Amino acid sequence: MAKILIVYYSRTGNTEKMAHEIQKGVLEENVEVVVKKVEETEPDELLNYDGIIAGSPTYFGGPAWEIKKLFDQSVKFYGKMIGKVGGAFTSSANIAGGNETTILSIIQMMLIHGMIVQGTTEGGHYGPVAIGTPDEKVLKECRHLGKRVAVVVKKLKGEK
Amino acid sequence: MAKILIVYYSRTGNTEKMAHEIQKGVLEENVEVVVKKVEETEPDELLNYDGIIAGSPTYFGGPAWEIKKLFDQSVKFYGKMIGKVGGAFTSSANIAGGNETTILSIIQMMLIHGMIVQGTTEGGHYGPVAIGTPDEKVLKECRHLGKRVAVVVKKLKGEK
Amino acid sequence: MAKILIVYYSRTGNTEKMAHEIQKGVLEENVEVVVKKVEETEPDELLNYDGIIAGSPTYFGGPAWEIKKLFDQSVKFYGKMIGKVGGAFTSSANIAGGNETTILSIIQMMLIHGMIVQGTTEGGHYGPVAIGTPDEKVLKECRHLGKRVAVVVKKLKGEK
C-alpha cells in the first residue's frame, strides 16, 4: 500500500499548519500518510515511504538547517530513494523573501536522490508558499499538493 | 501509445549529438520518439507528446533564447501540459559555467506547466551536461535520461 | 560621470511602471540614467553604462525571451562588462509564480558577465517583485533598488 511522509520544521506554527493541510489532501486520495517534525525523524525512516513532502520556514532563501541536516545524513542510503515522489512547501515573512529558492533547494535535494517531482499551474508553481499565517488560498494549494503527490504515487505503484 | 519529443537548439552540434543519444535511450524502452530542432517546432506540437526532453547549449546560465521563446509561446495552452513528463540537458564550454542553472531553468518551465521531472543519482543529477564534445560518460548519461523519462511515461500511462 | 541603464520588457505596463520608479531612485543619487525598452536596445549599448538594471514580466519562471536574446547577443563583447553593477526586477501574476527564479536568472547572466550585484534586507531580497499592478510598497522597493545600484556605482568609480 502506498504511504506518504510529510516532514517539516516549524517554529511559529505556520509551516506546521501547512503540513496538516497537505495531509488532508493526501487522505482525500485514500493514501496512508504520516506527519512528523524533522527533529523526531530519523534519516532511515525516509526509506519507508513512496512519497516525501518536506516543508520549512524560509530562512535565508533556504530550508532551516535541520531539514538540510536530515538530507545530508540520508547520503548513507544514497541510491535507495530512486523513483520516490517528492514535494516541498514553505512559509515566509515576505513575498519574494527567498520562498521559491527555499522550495527549489528542497526539490533539488530530491532530484539528486533520483526522486520524481511535479509542479502545478495553480498558485505557487514549485510548491505552496504562505506569507505569514496561511490563508484559505494557500491552504487550498496545500491540499492540492497532497493530492497530486498521492495521485502520482498511486499511478507509479500501479494502484488504481 | 506513449510518445516522447526531444527538442533542442544546437549551433556546434554538441547538443544535437546529445539529443540523438537520448533518443537511443528512449528507443531501448520501446517508446516512440521524435527529435526536432527548436526552430522547426511549433508550440502546439508539445501537446502531442507524453514526455518532452529539451536541450540547449549553456548561454549565460540559461537556455538559448530560442528555447525560451518556445516555452513563452506555449502559454496559450497553459493548463494542458499537466502530468506530462519532462527532462533537460545542456552542453557547455566550462565546468561550473552555468550548466546546472541552464538545466534548472528548463526544469522550472516544465514544473510551471505542471509537468513531472525525475532526477538521477548518477552523473549530472538534474540532467546531463557535456563539457565540449560529449564523451562516452556523458553519452551514457544521455541514454539514461531517455530511458528514465520513457519508463516514467509508460508507468503513468499504465503501460507495462 | 556614472551612468545607469534601465532596460525592460513590458506588455501590460506593470514592468514599465517599475522601471520608471527605479529611475527615480537613481536620480535621487544624482546619477545619470536612461530607461529603454529591450526592443529598442542594441547589445552594444550595454557597454556605455556603469550599471545595468534589467526587468521583465515573469514568464515560465524566467525573463521574457526578448531579454534573454539581448544577453545572448552580448556574448560578442564578453569580458568587457566586468565590474559593472547590476540589478533585476519583475512583475508577475502570482506570489511564488516564478518571480524569484526570473530575477535570479537575470542576476546569473550578470554574474557570468563578471558584474557586481547587491541584495537587500527589505522586501524582495534578490530584487523587487510586483504581483499585478505595483503597489506603493513595491514602488518603494523599486526606488530603493535604483538608489542602491547608484550608490555602489558611485563608490566603485570613486565618486563622492
Add this chain to the structure above:
Amino acid sequence: MAKILIVYYSRTGNTEKMAHEIQKGVLEENVEVVVKKVEETEPDELLNYDGIIAGSPTYFGGPAWEIKKLFDQSVKFYGKMIGKVGGAFTSSANIAGGNETTILSIIQMMLIHGMIVQGTTEGGHYGPVAIGTPDEKVLKECRHLGKRVAVVVKKLKGEK
C-alpha cells in the same frame, strides 16, 4: 583597514585546500584575511569583516548543514551585514553534481543579508568548483576569487 573572512566546512580536505588558496589571492591584494573552520566560527564574528567568502563540499546540491546553520543563526544581527562583499566556493564529486546550486545557495544567503557579490568571466562563473582534489586550474580560480573580493572591498572602503 579592510579585513576578509574565509569560512569553510571540509571533511576530506578539498574544500580546505581551496580556502587556503583563496587566502593567497586576498593577500596578493594586501588585505588582511582570516581563514576559519565553520565549527570554530561564531555568527557574531561575521560582523568584524568587510568581506566574507564561504565554502563547503556539495551535499545534495547545497552547502553542508553546518554552513546553513551559521547563516540561520546570523539572523539575530540581520540588517548589519549590508554592503559587505561576499563570495562562495565548493568542492564536489561530480561535474553537474549540484555544484552551481551549492554556490548559488550561499550567494543567495549573502544577497538576503544585503551583501555584494561579483561573478567572473573565467572558470566557474558563480564561484570556483573543484571536482575532487582541486587541480591547478581550480587553484588559479580560487586565487582569482580572493583577489576580486579583496579589490571590491578596497574600492568600496575608498582604499586605494
